[in-house]
Amino acid sequence: MKKIMFLLFVLSIANVLSATSFEDGERYFSGNRPTEAIPYFQKALLETEVNPLVYNYLGVCYMQLNQNEKALEFFLKGLTVPGTRKKILYFNAGNVCFLEENYEKAVEYYGYAISADSLYAKAYLNRANTNLRMGNYQKSIDDYTKYLLIDSNSEQKENVQAMIDALNTELVAQADEEKRLAEEAARIKEEEEKIAAEKAAAEKLAQEEASAAAEKAAQLEAEKAKAEAARRKKLLEEVAAELQQTESTNLTAGSEGIIEYNDEDAELD
16 A cells, blocks of 8 residues: 555656646746756656647747757657647748748648648748748739738738739739740741741852852863864864875876877787
8 A cells, every 4th residue: 555655646746747847848938048948848758748739849949049950850749749739830840941941841831730720820921931932923922812811900911912912013024024035035036047048048049059150161161072072073074185185186196107008009919
């Protein structure tokens, strides 16, 4: 019996210490003293009954100390524990990723927070800001608009509305710029095609002129060769004619060599 009473006493003391550790941690946290708060929250984690809020408190404390990796570790660890406020843990995980400029992951965690609570205005606002950093202006406008619908009395209403107007103006300007660039690209392409066509036409004309010149030169060369051949033929014919006339003269000339016969000489005995 004494042993049982002793165990009950130990358990009761442990519960008191657990509550005290968590409460002391909260007290230091509320006083913006994260360094002093962390040891108490760490002690509270070792107790049998852990207050689910301790994971969020520890994560925020580490964020305040710029230990973002450690902060994200506790936010994500808290998501695996029953009874924790999932939307808050996802939201703060997104904030850590935003600080680390891991914007894609931040958008993902904000999205999970919204999935946990579709009316969680802060998650819409921070996701809008993150998409703005990523250049996703239309998505930012959508989330800013949703934020104002959920929290119509927000102190940041005017600033958010001004941001929406500015982004809409920017989208119009981007559309105009894209149109101008497209028109310029089309004009450049048309000019390049025109130049290419003119170049091709000029090259074709040059080829045709070169071909015509070559043909004309070949024709002149052929005519020259033909004329030369005719000249040589005529020369040969003239020489041949002269040779033929000379031989004929030799056959008829020189009557002294001819023997004349009279009738008497012609008679036979």
